[in-house]
Amino acid sequence: MPVVEIRNISKHFGEGSTRVDALRDVSLDIHAGTVIGLRGPSGSGKSTLLNVIGCILEPNSGTMTLNGELVYAQKWLRHDLRRLRLEKIGFIFQSHNLLPFLNAWENVAIANILAGKSQAMARKRAIELLAYLGVQKRSGAMPGQLSGGEAQRIAIARALANDPRIILADEPTAALDSQRAGAVMDLLRKVAEEHRSAVIVVTHDEKIFDRFDRIFTLRDGALERTESLAA
Numbered sequence: 001m002p003v004v005e006i007r008n009i010s011k012h013f014g015e016g017s018t019r020v021d022a023l024r025d026v027s028l029d030i031h032a033g034t035v036i037g038l039r040g041p042s043g044s045g046k047s048t049l050l051n052v053i054g055c056i057l058e059p060n061s062g063t064m065t066l067n068g069e070l071v072y073a074q075k076w077l078r079h080d081l082r083r084l085r086l087e088k089i090g091f092i093f094q095s096h097n098l099l100p101f102l103n104a105w106e107n108v109a110i111a112n113i114l115a116g117k118s119q120a121m122a123r124k125r126a127i128e129l130l131a132y133l134g135v136q137k138r139s140g141a142m143p144g145q146l147s148g149g150e151a152q153r154i155a156i157a158r159a160l161a162n163d164p165r166i167i168l169a170d171e172p173t174a175a176l177d178s179q180r181a182g183a184v185m186d187l188l189r190k191v192a193e194e195h196r197s198a199v200i201v202v203t204h205d206e207k208i209f210d211r212f213d214r215i216f217t218l219r220d221g222a223l224e225r226t227e228s229l230a231a
């Protein structure tokens with residue numbers, strides 16, 4: 001069973017002469033344990049698709065099933081989308097978006113505290129994740145003291161805090177050199193395989209194209225072609 005199942009999803013912004021069709025009839029399946037690339041020219045709908053899968057943006061039509069649960073069919077079928085996001089979905093952004101006034105482990109723990117877990121449990125989980133990602137030595141550092149690669153690992157740890165089945169990453173390697181970009185992709189693969197998550201990465205970054213199991217290409221809001229890169 002796919003972790004993400006999208007059928008005929010469309011999304012437009014505006015009406016009449018200002019209408020933009022950001023997604024047109026997009027259908028795709030994403031399976032557990034896979035790392036998927038999403039590419040396409042600027043304005044082709046990549047962020048819109050990521051935000052729809054992340055239940056941040058409501059589509060106009062189609063259906064979406066996440067982790068076996070039908071969550072959208074012409075309308076949202078759940079009223080607690082925030083909880084769904086907190087429990088099932090991890091977000092990683094290009095600029096890591098760490099909170100500047102919290103140190104590394106606190107930035108990771110906040111995800112669990114928001115989800116209602118105890119401070120002690122949130123701290124324990126944060127420290128475990130920082131060790132898993134190889135940045136435990138930086139757990140007391142403030143974001144301004146971290147290198148780009150360290151900050152991105154901590155942002156990945158935060159995205160993993162609630163054991164999400166779906167990890168959405170918007171240009172996670174854009175600010176990194178090829179060695180660090182490769183290390184981030186290795187981590188995302190490890191997470192996909194060990195946690196049986198589906199990882200979806202929006203990218204223009206050609207140096208990581210060979211790291212995906214599959215690449216979906218969007219053009220003018222429509223899925224153009226898919227490439228299976230798995231050996």
Ligand SMILES: Nc1ncnc2c1ncn2[C@@H]1O[C@H](COP(=O)(O)OP(=O)(O)OP(=O)(O)O)[C@@H](O)[C@H]1O
Binds near residue numbers: 020041044045047
């Ligand atoms: N909130 C909005 N209001 C109006 N139009 C929007 C909005 N968000 C996106 N669009 C339009 O929808 C289309 C798809 O945008 P989207 O951001 O998904 O593209 P993208 O492929 O992620 O682009 P980029 O690579 O530049 O980030 C674009 O034409 C964009 O201008």
